[in-house]
Amino acid sequence: MHSSMTRYTALIIIMSVVFTTIAGRLFFLQVVKGQEYKEQSNNKSIREIPDIAPRGKILDSKGKILATSTQGYMLVYNQTDDNDEVFFTTMSRVFKILDDSGESQQDDFELKINPFKFEFRSDDEETRKNLEIKFKRDRGLNEDIEKSIKNKNKNISDDELKVLVNKELLKISPEDTFKKLVKQYNISSAYSLEQQRRFMIVKDTLKMQSFSGYKPVTVASNIKKETAFKFLQMLNELPGIDVTTQPIRSYPNGNLGSNFIGYISKISSDYEKYTEKGYDVSSDYVGQAGIEGALEDRLKGSKGGRIVKLNKNGRITEELGKREPYPGQTVQLTVNKDVQKAAEASLENTLASLRANPYQMRRSNTSNATRGTAVVVNVNTGAIVAMAQVPRYNPNDFAVPGRLTSEMYSQYFNPDLKQFGKNYIESRGITGNYPGESEDEVLNTLFPVDKSIKNNTTIRKDVYDIYPKPFYNYATQSLIPPGSTFKPMTAIAGLETGVITPDFSVDDEGYFYQGSKKVPFELDGPNGVVNLITAIQKSSNPYFMTVAEKLRNAFGDDILAKYAWKFGLGVDPNSSVKPTTGIEIPEKFGQVYNTVSNKNTYANTYLWKTMSILKNGQDDYGHKVVTVDLYDNSSDSKQTTATKNSIKTLIKDSIKNGKESFDRSKYKELFSQLALEDPNNKKDISSSQMDNLINVIYSITISDANAQLKVPANIENAAIGQGLNQFTPLQMANYVATIANGGTRYKLHLVDQYLDADGKVIEKVNPEIIEKTGVSSANLETVKAGMSAVNEKGTAAAVFSGFPISTAGKTGTASFANQDQVGRTDYAEYIGFAPIDKPQIAVCVVLFDGGQGGVGAASIARDIYSAYFTSNGTISGSTTTGTK
Template identity: 85%
Template sequence: MLERRKFDITRYNILIVIMTVIFSIIMVRIFFLQVVEGQEYKERSNNKSIREIPDAAPRGKIVDVKGNVLAASTQGYMLVYNQTDDSDKVFFTTMSKVFKILDESGESQQDDFELKIDPYKFEFRSDDEETRKALEIKFKRDRGLNEPIEKSIKSKNKDISGDELKSLVNKELLKISPEDTFKKLVKQYKIGSDYSLEQQRRFMIVKDTLKMQSFSGYKPATVAGNISRETAFKFLQMLNDLPGIDVTTQPLRSYPNGDLGSNFIGYISKISSDYERYTEKGYDVSSDYVGQAGIEGALEDRLKGSKGGKIVKLNKNGRIIEELGEREAYPGQTVQLTIDKDVQKAAETSLENTLASLRADPYRMRGSNTSNATRGTAVAVDVNTGAIVAMAQVPRYDPNLFALPGRLSSEQYNEYFSPDLEQFGRNYIQSRGITANYPGESEEDVLNTLFPIDKSIKNNTTIRKDVYDIYPKPFYNYATQSLIPPGSTFKPMTAIAGLETGVITPYFTMEDKGYFYQGSKKVTFDTDGPQGVVNLITAIQKSSNPYFMTVAEKLRNAFGDDILAKYAWKFGLGISPDSKVKPATGIEIPENFGQVYNTVSNKNTYASIYLLKTMEVLKGGQDDYGHEVVTLDLYDNGSDSAEVKNIKNNIKTLIKNSIKEGKTAFDKSKYSELFSELVKADPNNKKEVSDSQMDNLLNVVYSITISDANAQLKVPANVENAAIGQGLNQFTPLQIANYAATIANGGTRYKLHLVDQYLNAEGKVIEKVKPEIIEKTGVKAETIAAVKQGMNAVNERGTAAQVFSGFPITTAGKTGTAQSLGNQEQVGRTDYAEYIGFAPLDKPQIAVCVVLFDGGQGGFGAATVARDIYDAYYSVK
């Protein structure tokens, strides 16, 4: 027993000794670090020669389904300036030598400085004027131009609130011209007046970069990026004569195929919004580039990688003499797309050639003028997975222009972000002789109609709007954003609804006489003419409007106005307004989502349209019938008080409810009460309104909202027009492609996707994107078979037969022609040319949708693009 206790005590003592030794070592080390070496570390922390130099991570690659590189990170040489007290003393001398060497070597200074000269102007990368104004305010605030203005305002009004001060300062900042801004910065950066304007700006770029980057810690200023190997070695040999200058390497974004697929790939650009969000994520908002649009923007978090950095010691000339520590950068993920580069290229080339052909011979199709056929899009989908095989468009842009500062010229900037719509509009009007469509009006009057001054921008007298969507927009994704009427490509959908409900069979026959009665109104189809006796197959083949309007009539009589929509929703052509599901095809990049005609959406659309109509009439003081009415301005006004805003909103809500619900919602006493409150509370509407004037006012509002708008909600023509792809029906080309794919595979609607898989930097798969079914439509096989038979007849002997004559693969399709605008001829536009189809007929693999803006009829141009896509996909020789 005693021996056991002695053993325990001994073991305990040993443990105490060990712990004492450990704590002693720790205390000695702490003393050594804090006392012996503490001063050295303190000096290091305060020593300007100790810097952390960030190391950018290579951006992840974007590749096609076969591994072909669409976006890559390459290594390039970069010339930088490290700021030290010594190098700053000879900054201007050094940089003058640097600029001379760059110029002699054919290199360009890195230049993403938004303030330009010759002429003085700002170039902010946005096509929205209000966004450009916000960026201009930020530019001037970041450089301290707000400080003297704030000081002046505060000296005159010490009790001014923060919000009011900010508002007043922003107004004053916008008054500072680009030229005055430049002069202020010349003074701020102490740039001598003996230098030329161009030299001053070159110095300013470097000085400004250093200032902006100082907000987020030290970072060398890039003087020139992606310089050649020869130029890099030239500078390396001269470093002793160039204090602060150094040569390093950097990862650069490149797009080896130029503009191919730019509409879905996107581009990278300097951060210009959401600064706080990016800062929270660890970005340096003064210099970091991020993905913009497309895959680059949508998958920024996967592509960006992880930054690295080095703790270095610099000598007095700003060059690294010692590395004290390093955090390695890690590349972003590789994104492998479902896109086939070869099919994509074929689609883009075909679009370009077809549109050029339409412009060259604009009157080849009866009833069309295709001289403005400048835009088009084509989508190809794997019908068995929902994978996007190609998404092509005209126009496009080269993302390489944005990958490195300074590549985008002023001319390109104007084309992309600030087009001269006045000059474009005049050329457009003159070349097409559009003034003849406006008797008695001058070219200036027509210009102001087609491209009016944007009055939503305060004090604007020059910036115009493209209200009729005439100007080609390279950064607009026409496949995912454009909402267009589907035209006759919708007729297979009407056929499916008719067959599934049993209102028709494939053998239902009628005579197409070239017209259809909508109530007592005879609607004649001059372009198509009489098609004779047709059944379902030949009606699809010949695109018979009277046949499918008759189907719609039967559907409405048997099941009501929403029956067509209930079937269209199954195929992704819209979504029920009552649905809790987000309307989307599932694609990874931003998209719009269109809607088929249905009673709820129709009410909402009419309520919005006729609210504006009512507001216009009241402001103008006269309705369409010449009846005069007391003038009232219901438009929002910046000077409106909270009370006035509330009254206006209540009136607008009342108008919209009257349009939607009809007579029961038209409360005369409530209207009278609100109008009376408005003229008393609103200085801009201050007036006496007599009882007779009030009665007249209510009668005019009733006429617009009830007699006109609400009455139109119930007419059979709404469903009948929808059945042939007109009216309220509007979808993106992407939706229409998915609808075609759903027919092709027998009725299964897949989630569309651009991404096939994600890989790490070593090429190992991180995540594979699997096909995902959104809905099984449940449509009977015999229904699909009948519709496919009709669509095959379109290509074999119908409206697309000429294009597909002799094609070695059996295909199916449907052409479409849809009005772009109600007054399209007057404004110089013409119909959309559309085509949907799939191949091969027996076991479809790929479905397509092609839309040519102002392309005329779908049987020629649009079908030609589809055929060329099949050629590339199936390697047809």
């Protein structure tokens, strides 16, 4: 007992000594030295200076540089209390030296002058409004507004307050915003407006960056070596100014491949996401669009930093610690730069020739042939060899802040569609297509003011896809009718199902009867008796519509889609298959005609038609109907919104399911309910008005829309590439590649491999099979023979005459409803592959408003073949055709 007490007492004494020592040390640290440490932690003379990591390179398939980071000199300003007192004097001298040296101040400040305006990098007006609100909130312009609203309504909820404040913030003009910031940053009005803004850029950057610590402000990026040395010699005279180096993103080939390479830009959305990933949203740039955007996480690298001590003039006197930046991964693409360059040059030359000679083709006016795309695929791997387009942009314009001028900004993000539209209408005499309407009325039809934007009177929509858009990837985003390029697919379905054989023939008299309606094909004319091969060669519409008729009679309306889905032309809407080609960058994915998609398309189209008729109070035949507004309204209650949605769903169900599902009592119940709930709709709908209202809806949904779902013309039109069929050029390229290689559809990919900073392979992207179609080789060989005949003696023979490589293809001329009225003309299309015996590459070319595919589109394909086979040594010298 005595022994245990002794041990216990000893333990108590030891613990007491330990805790006394710890307590003493804590007292020393927190009380005696606490103030010193507190001062040091708040000491603005100790800074962390970030070191930006060099962004990973983007290379072509042969290692040629498409994007890289070069070392550039950068002028920075470190703020301290001492040099802040002479800020305006110092900066005035800095600006003069920059100007005298031909340098530009770094300027990605969205508030502009002369005239006052905001320039936010988005072509979407709602996004620009949200960015404007954030801009003003970040600078505290919301604070006085919030106080004023709260004083008037102390019980207002946070959500209501935010809505009201945002509404008031948008009322603050750019000029008033500028004046508020001039006052906030204590900038004297004695300076010129331009000088005020130059000071404001630096002051504003200091404020924005202060949220994440005190960092140097970049005054000028990528300055010349001589300018850097000039500043280095004057550092003692310019408190806070220093010269350092930074990696600058560079695209040595300018706009080459910009549609898939992308660009880098200031962070303008998803701020929380980027903050969580360690980005400084006030200053860091990130990949936008293309490979730069899709592979941002691989390309960005790891940021470094230095903990430094500054003297009173903002000069670094001591480096306390350092973390080295680590470069991003290098991305090597499958794209061949030489083929890409040739494709882009051929597109530009061919489109220019079409514009210069707008009436060289029958039934076409190609004066607006301003857009086109070409996709080249390795048929044995799914690798993208080239993805070219016109128009493009130069990603260098965005790599250095301030390089993007206001004129360039407007061209890229906010084009003047009003002026463009007027020029377009006048140059093409389009007012003649709209009897009795003025030019302004036609303008409002083709380029209407965007009503989805509240209080908007200036922003217009390009509803008929007329304006050339450099940031739009025409290869991956455009859904277009394939026209006759779809006919090989119809041939495959016919052969595989056994409804035709290669010898099956039709007497093509230049027309086809759809029911009792005679449909003429004036452009193609009569082709006489054709079998499968000559039908492909001559592009006979009656032949393939006859095949569709046989398919429908034997197997129903979905049989054509069943085979098209195997080739990547859409996916079964009832399946869980992801609609994608597999490409690494964002894409749309088109669909072939099928009954489910057809119902959904008609349901949406005729819902809008029904809503428009009810709002206008008159149907297509001039019959009056009680006015009902089913459009969404910001003032709608939750119950009103729910009732409107129930009516819309009922209308769509009627269109899809026909008269058996048309529930008059349900319509009456919902419209009566809406009349009671919605102050914006009529309160007193009489019994006769209600009956008339429901009859009009029945006429639209059942007699018109639903009746059209079941007509044979749907699959007949689809068989020649019209109707519901719409695909991206990327899908079409993969479809023809699948035919060429014998029926294996590969996942498309732009990336060949990922490398580390030392050039060592991190990951190789191997070919991946999506589906083996199972189509018999005999049937594919028959279709290939037809496509070979196209280039030898058919619709593309003039272009491919004398070409040293054997090629196969299919031309296409695709139209869409009311294209002539709006001043547009056919899509010129061409798909093909080469060589015939052992195919290596497949191509798809589409020229918007390009006329017939056998002219310009086919000549571009030939130029691509020439570049590719010259590049790999199969042929020597140039065999390009030029323009047609």
